[in-house]
Amino acid sequence: MKNIERKLVTIVIEQAVESRLIRDLHRIGVKGHTVTKANGSGPHGRRAGEIDGGNVKIETVVGSELREAIIEHLEQNYLDKYACVVWSSDVTVSREQHF
DSSP states (O other): OEEEEEEEEEEEEEGGGGHOOOOOOOTTTOOEEEEEEEOETTEEOOOOOOGTOOOEEEEEEEEEHHHHHHHHHHHHHHHTSSSSSEEEEEEEOGGGGOO
């Protein structure tokens, strides 16, 4: 099996907008994703957790062009409106048809 280079895009965002963001991601071409509960702290302090809904971490593996589309969509629709952060990293994957 051939290994291929892709981008892992990780988004940490308020749980309240999880469903909306996932719909958006699939609409712009994401084939799959993983969601996990997330908590921690950052420049604005620690979130209160379940009281204010908490955060989720959404991860997806995509090509470079789709990575750019995701980040652009987040910049236009989420980053200034919600507690949200996004980063990406290079990954090597097998089973190219899944990505």
